Amino acid sequence: MSVIYMLLIISIIVAVIFFIAFIIAVKNGQYDDSYTPSVRMLFEDELVKEQPKPSLKTKKTN
Template identity: 80%
Template sequence: MSVIYILLTISIIVAIGFFIAFILAVKSGQFDDSYTPSVRMLFEDELVKEKPKSTNKTTKTN
């Protein structure tokens, strides 16, 4: 039973560590994207090129 308490404590400490690292990364601007919003309007309505239909003319030989 004591192993469960140890594992719970360690997992909570690791989770808090990851949460603090995430908060610091957000505050430092690591997840800010300043390029994509400025060009999003240029590529939003991009035309999709259709593949040309191939005509397979196979002749049957008897």
């Protein structure tokens, strides 16, 4: 039973270390995309088709 407690504690410590490493990497800009904005203008934008606006029809009652 003590082995399970030891493995649980070790796994929590490893998870905390990886989480701290991830937070540090994000703060240092490791995941910032510096390539895509420079080539975005080279790609053609997809044309957006305008949807027809629904016409408002009013019924005249006599």
